[in-house]
Amino acid sequence: MNILPELAVLFGRLSLLAIGGVNSTVPQIARDVVTQRHWLTPAQFAQLFAISNAAPGPNVMISTVIGAHMAGIAGGIIATMAMILPSGVLVIIVSKIWDRHRDARWRKIVQQALLPITAGLLLAAAGVLVRQADTGIAYAVMTLLCAGLAWRTKIHPLWLLGGGTLVGLLVR
Amino acid sequence: MGEPDDQRLSHAALFTGFFKAGIIGFGGVLPVARRMIVDERRWMTQSQFNDLFSLCQFMPGANIVNLTFAFGARHRGVTGAAAAILGLLAAPVCIVMALGSAYARYGGLPVARHALAGLAAAATGLVAGTALRIATPILTNQTNILLTAAVFALVMGLRLSLLTTMAIILPVSLFLSWRNNR
Numbered sequence: 247m248n249i250l251p252e253l254a255v256l257f258g259r260l261s262l263l264a265i266g267g268v269n270s271t272v273p274q275i276a277r278d279v280v281t282q283r284h285w286l287t288p289a290q291f292a293q294l295f296a297i298s299n300a301a302p303g304p305n306v307m308i309s310t311v312i313g314a315h316m317a318g319i320a321g322g323i324i325a326t327m328a329m330i331l332p333s334g335v336l337v338i339i340v341s342k343i344w345d346r347h348r349d350a351r352w353r354k355i356v357q358q359a360l361l362p363i364t365a366g367l368l369l370a371a372a373g374v375l376v377r378q379a380d381t382g383i384a385y386a387v388m389t390l391l392c393a394g395l396a397w398r399t400k401i402h403p404l405w406l407l408g409g410g411t412l413v414g415l416l417v418r
Numbered sequence: 419m420g421e422p423d424d425q426r427l428s429h430a431a432l433f434t435g436f437f438k439a440g441i442i443g444f445g446g447v448l449p450v451a452r453r454m455i456v457d458e459r460r461w462m463t464q465s466q467f468n469d470l471f472s473l474c475q476f477m478p479g480a481n482i483v484n485l486t487f488a489f490g491a492r493h494r495g496v497t498g499a500a501a502a503i504l505g506l507l508a509a510p511v512c513i514v515m516a517l518g519s520a521y522a523r524y525g526g527l528p529v530a531r532h533a534l535a536g537l538a539a540a541a542t543g544l545v546a547g548t549a550l551r552i553a554t555p556i557l558t559n560q561t562n563i564l565l566t567a568a569v570f571a572l573v574m575g576l577r578l579s580l581l582t583t584m585a586i587i588l589p590v591s592l593f594l595s596w597r598n599n600r
């Protein structure tokens with residue numbers, strides 16, 4: 247199978263499942279591209295995810311960087327479009343009726359129902375990344391430290407990513 | 419939409435506004451976009467922004483990407499949405515692809531491997547910390563704790579697909595939320 251349509255289908259399917267944001271789909275992306283298709287090793291996946299975090303732009307950059315890794319510029323653009331277009335079209339349609347349902351009971355019900363699912367998926371995303379990036383005790387300590395700082399303080403993410411890179415260079 | 423012509427932003431304004439938010443949006447575009455839309459260009463009041471953002475959180479997909487689509491569409495329809503999203507993503511897509519190709523070429527060098535392992539460990543911690551910050555205010559009642567734990571166990575433990583997990587959990591979660599709001 248040609249890789250471009252496969253990228254489009256893979257990320258297009260995830261677009262409408264990205265409840266609470268793109269990071270909710272990280273476990274599924276890992277499942278698709280590492281476990282099932284063997285496009286990337288676990289370490290490559292963790293590193294490409296990290297690169298997509300270090301660049302400016304929204305979280306959808308994970309699809310861009312994987313698409314480009316697999317099929318160059320065309321792959322990057324197609325994976326990005328597949329990730330954003332289905333949910334984007336949906337949000338344009340829903341935004342036209344949203345105001346009319348401002349106080350609707352169903353809105354509150356759905357919103358409440360999605361919260362614990364979002365929480366569970368994001369925690370699972372962190373768990374899956376830990377599993378992929380399993381590289382020894384020094385790095386595990388740094389992951390814990392960054393998690394604590396990101397959880398409890400308002401430190402800018404770039405300090406954590408830059409600090410992590412520097413420590414990686416120094417630890418060897 | 420029913421807005422008068424003079425209040426509608428041009429395609430160029432949509433593109434350039436979101437282009438700037440995209441290119442300086444390191445580690446999260448949302449705060450930058452909020453400042454651009456509400457404080458600097460006064461395209462929306464804070465409460466209008468909050469209302470649109472609540473929709474974008476509610477819908478699947480990246481919140482800021484959804485916001486860009488919806489905001490662009492409100493001003494210039496489908497082509498407005500296209501102008502805004504192209505502005506938001508043009509620079510980040512190019513930058514991340516350049517970084518990706520550097521990774522493909524030099525990622526195997528020992529120096530790069532160490533730097534990347536450190537970067538990956540930090541990014542993982544960042545995701546974990548953000549997940550905890552979002553989860554803690556939600557985990558205040560038994561129902562939410564059980565549902566969150568169930569999702570985590572299905573994805574991490576049983577390694578079920580996202581679709582299967584949603585098919586199992588969403589009906590349960592919707593039912594419990596409906597009962598709670600009766």
